[in-house]
Amino acid sequence: MADRRPMWENLGMDLEAHDQLCAVLPVAFGDIYLSQENRPENMAFYDMVVADIHGIRPQELLDAQADGRKVFGTFCVYVPDEVIIAADGIVTGLCGGSQFWVPEGEKVLPKSMCPLIKASVGARLGRTCPYFRVADMYIGETTCDGKKKAWEILGEDVPMHVMDMPQMKRPRDHEKWVGEIEDLAGVVEETTGNEITPESLSEAIRIVNEKRRALSRIYEARKSKTIPISGKDALLVVQIAFFDDPERCAQMADKLADELEQRIADGVSVFPEGTKRIMITGTPMAIPNWKMHHLVETSGGAVVCEESCTGTRYFEHQVDNSADTLPEQYKALADRYLNINCACFTPNETRIEDIIRLAKEYDVDGVIDVHLKFCTLYDTESESVQDALKKAGIPVLALETDYDDSDAEQLRTRIEAFLEVLD
Ligand code: BJ8
DSSP states (O other): OOOOHHHHHHTTOOHHHHHHHHHHHHHHHIIIIITOSSOOTTHHHHHHHHHTTTTHHHHHHHHHHHTTOOEEEEOOTTSOHHHHHHTTOEEEEOOOOOGGGHHHHHTTSOSSSOHHHHHHHHHHHTTOOHHHHHOSEEEEEOSSHHHHHHHHHHTTTSOEEEEOOOSSOSHHHHHHHHHHHHHHHHHHHHHHOOOOOHHHHHHHHHHHHHHHHHHHHHHHHHTSSSOOSOHHHHHHHHHHHTTSOHHHHHHHHHHHHHHHHHHHHHTOOSSOTTOEEEEEEESOOOTTOOHHHHHHHTTTEEEEEEESTTTHHHHOSOOOOOOOSHHHHHHHHHHHHTTSOOTTSSSOHHHHHHHHHHHHHTTOSEEEEEEETTOHHHHHHHHHHHHHHHHTTOOEEEEEEOSSSTTHHHHHHHHHHHHHHHO
């Protein structure tokens, strides 16, 4: 593997602290991922990405910057990548998924804030993640209160543009979101020095739609009675999609989907027959947060779907690419993005409808509704999720978790008991 230290040093990283992170990640990945049996061969690509996660892609981003391109860091699936790509910018997801970054975040944020926000702020301020260093600009969004305040803190350290999310989905909110997308386009044009044209935006829509289509194929395969891929592996594919090049992401996802379809035809499952099929709903699981999937899949269950932003919310619904003027294209983008159902919206029956629909499509035996500690949005909405699932006759278990592992054994006991009840 290439020596990445000169690159990290040039990025102004804290090498000593970063070494500590580099020491724990491979061990965790080995225990959680490489210990799995009968994995699809095409997971080798994703293993390779993780093995050099702070090397290969950051170097690609730096090479692109040397060619005059700009990198935009994002934190939410409502931010339309297409606008950035249309101006020849590059998007990289930045949500922090490791407890390692939390203490640094807690220096400037209250402890009673969700770990995803604390880790994201900590990764930047602690200078221990190259993606947070490479990005020329961050794009935030006003989805939850914690994020809104985090942008103010991060904005003192890095150029930041914040998109003002509507909280409802009425026609006037839709119009507002179109305006926010147009504003983003202006900021991106100014930062990149490139004009967005109907042609460049149409090409960007095509590229991101292709990525969504390829990821959907993997999820489609997970609907089969023969489960061709573990939930952990599928989660990793989506987590990596957030920062990989979108065209390569589609190619690799297509290759993996080909293999999964062949496995289904050959009856090759990664789980014994009769393993209980579980859907996980709730807050996103940013890399390297693999905790809940690992607990379920080492307790005798199989995760076959995630209703989350590191799951179906990321890739469901294509953008209509038939328009040929920028105003119509921005409207088409707003249509697609406002179709995502995050708990930050009110009312939010459409998310409940999604959950019931997905539970049926993936033929699940039970649902585990998970929220990160201090995420009041998903915590509060959990009641309606549970009620709706119970009414539909689908068993549900609600769990709260944090990034650290202190609750792991308690969670395992509850998951095992839930799986037993499903039996
Ligand atoms: S569209 S889920 S990516 S906001 S877990 S930071 S909500 S307190 S991440 Fe999210 Fe966009 Fe919604 Fe998806 Fe706040 Fe909750 Fe923390 Fe969250």
